[in-house]
Amino acid sequence: xxxxxxxxxxxxxxxxxxxxxxxxxxxxxxxxxxxxxxxxxxxxxxxxxxxxxxxxxxxxxxxxxxxxxxxxxxxxxxxxxxxxxxxxxxxxxxxxxxxxxxxxxxxxxxxxxxxxxxxxxxxxxxxxxxxxxxxxxxxxxxxxxxxxxxxxxxxxxxxxxxxxxxxxxxxxxxxxxxxxxxxxxxxxxxxxxxxxxxxxxxxxxxxxxxxxxxxxxxxxxxxxxxxxxxxxxxxxxxxxxxxxxxxxxxxxxxxxxxxxxxxxxxxxxxxxxxxxxxxxxxxxxxxxxxxxxxxxxxxxxxxxxxxxxxxxxxxxxxxxxxxxxxxxxxxxxxxxxxxxxxxxxxxxxxxxxxxxxxxxxxxxxxxxxxxxxxxxxxxxxxxxxxxxxxxxxxxxxxxxxxxxxxxxxxxxxxxxxxxxxxxxxxxxxxxxxxxxxxxxxxxxxxxxxxxxxxxxxxxxxxxxxxxxxxxxxxxxxxxxxxxxxxxxx
DNA sequence: TCGGAAGTAAACAACC
DNA sequence: AGGTTGTTTACTTCCG
Numbered sequence: 151x152x153x154x155x156x157x158x159x160x161x162x163x164x165x166x167x168x169x170x171x172x173x174x175x176x177x178x179x180x181x182x183x184x185x186x187x188x189x190x191x192x193x194x195x196x197x198x199x200x201x202x203x204x205x206x207x208x209x210x211x212x213x214x215x216x217x218x219x220x221x222x223x224x225x226x227x228x229x230x231x232x233x234x235x236x237x238x239x240x241x242x243x244x245x246x247x248x249x250x251x252x253x254x255x256x257x258x259x260x261x262x263x264x265x266x267x268x269x270x271x272x273x274x275x276x277x278x279x280x281x282x283x284x285x286x287x288x289x290x291x292x293x294x295x296x297x298x299x300x301x302x303x304x305x306x307x308x309x310x311x312x313x314x315x316x317x318x319x320x321x322x323x324x325x326x327x328x329x330x331x332x333x334x335x336x337x338x339x340x341x342x343x344x345x346x347x348x349x350x351x352x353x354x355x356x357x358x359x360x361x362x363x364x365x366x367x368x369x370x371x372x373x374x375x376x377x378x379x380x381x382x383x384x385x386x387x388x389x390x391x392x393x394x395x396x397x398x399x400x401x402x403x404x405x406x407x408x409x410x411x412x413x414x415x416x417x418x419x420x421x422x423x424x425x426x427x428x429x430x431x432x433x434x435x436x437x438x439x440x441x442x443x444x445x446x447x448x449x450x451x452x453x454x455x456x457x458x459x460x461x462x463x464x465x466x467x468x469x470x471x472x473x474x475x476x477x478x479x480x481x482x483x484x485x486x487x488x489x490x491x492x493x494x495x496x497x498x499x500x501x502x503x504x505x506x507x508x509x510x511x512x513x514x515x516x517x518x519x520x521x522x523x524x525x526x527x528x529x530x531x532x533x534x535x536x537x538x539x540x541x542x543x544x545x546x547x548x549x550x551x552x553x554x555x556x557x558x559x560x561x562x563x564x565x566x567x568x569x570x571x572x573x574x575x576x577x578x579x580x581x582x583x584x585x586x587x588x589x590x591x592x593x594x595x596x597x598x599x600x601x602x603x604x605x606x607x608x609x610x611x612x613x614x615x616x617x618x619x620x621x622x623x624x625x626x627x628x629x630x631x632x633x634x635x636x637x638x639x
Numbered sequence: 640t641c642g643g644a645a646g647t648a649a650a651c652a653a654c655c
Numbered sequence: 656a657g658g659t660t661g662t663t664t665a666c667t668t669c670c671g
Contacts, residue, residue, distance in 0.1 A: 365644085365645060365646085366645085366646080367645090384659090384660070384661090397646090405646085405647055405648070406646090406647090407659095407660095408647070408648075408649085409645095409646060409647060409648095411660070411661060411662085412646090412647080412661095412662085412663085413646095414661080415661060415662050415663075416662080416663080422661080432655085433654090433655065433659070433660080434654090434655095434659075434660050434661085435660085435661090450643080450644060450645080451644090451645080473666095473667065473668080474646095474647080474667085474668095476645095476646075476647080476666070476667025476668035476669085477646090477667075477668055477669085478645080478646050478647070478667090478668080479644075479645040479646035479647070479666095479667065479668055479669075480644090480645075480646085480667075480668030480669030480670080481645090481646090481668080481669075482644080482645045482646060482668095482669085483643085483644045483645050483646090483668075483669050483670065484644095484645095484668090484669050484670065485645095
């Protein structure tokens with residue numbers, strides 16, 4: 151195989167796709183050569199002394215369509231030949247085969263019932279030390295739709311290597327279905343314990359409950375995060391929320407769909423895939439997470455209303471429907487605040503063991519846990535280089551951990567600079583600057599020469615750039631600029 | 640009292 | 656024509 155050239159999607163290296171010359175999933179003729187390719191991969195892996203495993207999976211039509219806008223070679227370890235292999239389950243005592251072939255149904259169907267981890271992703275691969283796996287992308291799919299027939303993995307450059315990090319590690323996906331793993335043997339995992347400590351994701355059972363208290367933005371983020379290419383159709387998003395949230399249990403209530411669309415439209419964590427990139431999608435379009443959101447989380451959808459010049463008038467007699475919806479919103483806010491408070495309290499016991507902190511929280515469980523008990527999936531923390539900078543967090547920002555957890559991490563200040571840590575060249579915050587952003591005309595948005603606020607809301611949002619620098623996270627879609635971050639290259 | 644967060648309703652346009 | 660999708664604004668409650 152030729153040495154692959156790894157594509158960068160924004161600052162995220164995309165690992166999805168298939169090996170070179172991999173035919174579409176209808177073509178079986180080259181299966182043998184494909185297997186030879188795999189063998190070569192395996193040999194290389196073995197030679198490096200590293201064990202990998204991988205779940206083969208079917209390419210969904212969606213991902214096939216998405217491949218159309220990915221001009222780079224499709225390099226990851228996904229193949230259409232999954233059905234031709236016998237499922238392989240490694241055991242605790244045997245050396246795990248580099249790849250385990252698991253049929254997609256097995257791979258994804260039983261997630262919420264078995265809780266079994268389906269694959270492992272080493273945090274780094276020795277021969278590619280400059281890359282580290284983003285723990286967020288190691289999470290499982292609890293998603294029932296066909297859009298989740300394959301997994302993708304994102305790797306991020308380590309601190310000192312930035313964008314010129316050379317060949318990528320091979321994607322590693324395996325399935326340590328062993329009981330030891332399930333019985334709390336996390337400390338034996340490959341995931342650095344430091345990540346677990348930092349992420350606070352050890353209290354999996356509480357943190358990973360998904361319930362009606364999770365706001366739409368978090369739900370959508372969580373759903374899209376696990377989706378192939380972080381992309382789904384609106385219909386798939388509907389289905390997922392119907393399945394995983396109480397918000398949509400009433401079939402006659404279509405309001406939640408409106409809310410979903412509202413969040414998709416208004417929250418910059420989500421972007422609509424342009425039609426030219428959504429080939430094969432007949433109705434509507436695809437929605438995906440922005441690279442920044444995939445890495446770092448989602449911000450409040452309601453930020454767009456921050457217009458100090460505009461104060462909505464309150465009616466003397468509120469309409470009944472407004473009252474009801476307002477009450478629901480208020481309840482949701484209250485629950486969010488409580489979760490936030492609980493987490494603050496939990497984090498105020500830094501010297502306690504994880505189990506003690508667990509007990510301190512005494513969090514209620516709501517609904518069925520969707521998350522794996524595996525630390526591979528629940529390592530919500532940021533990559534190490536991002537964790538190095540302890541910064542206060544924006545109350546407007548729901549980071550990756552928070553978005554995956556019903557409880558926010560903390561709720562401190564809103565410095566304008568903190569979330570520009572997404573810059574792939576980490577810098578001490580004291581030395582951080584905004585690079586080429588020109589805030590005199592609306593910051594990231596206004597910095598574009600061709601930018602003209604063509605809608606009132608756009609102008610409103612742009613007016614907030616100087617507020618906290620978060621505008622870049624709020625604006626996107628047709629009438630707004632895509633989310634972007636300054637990256638020095 | 641104020642502002643943020645969150646959910647919802649609704650108007651409207653575009654599209655299928 | 657009607658339904659769906661997407662955008663935007665408005666309004667409400669709850670809470671710190």
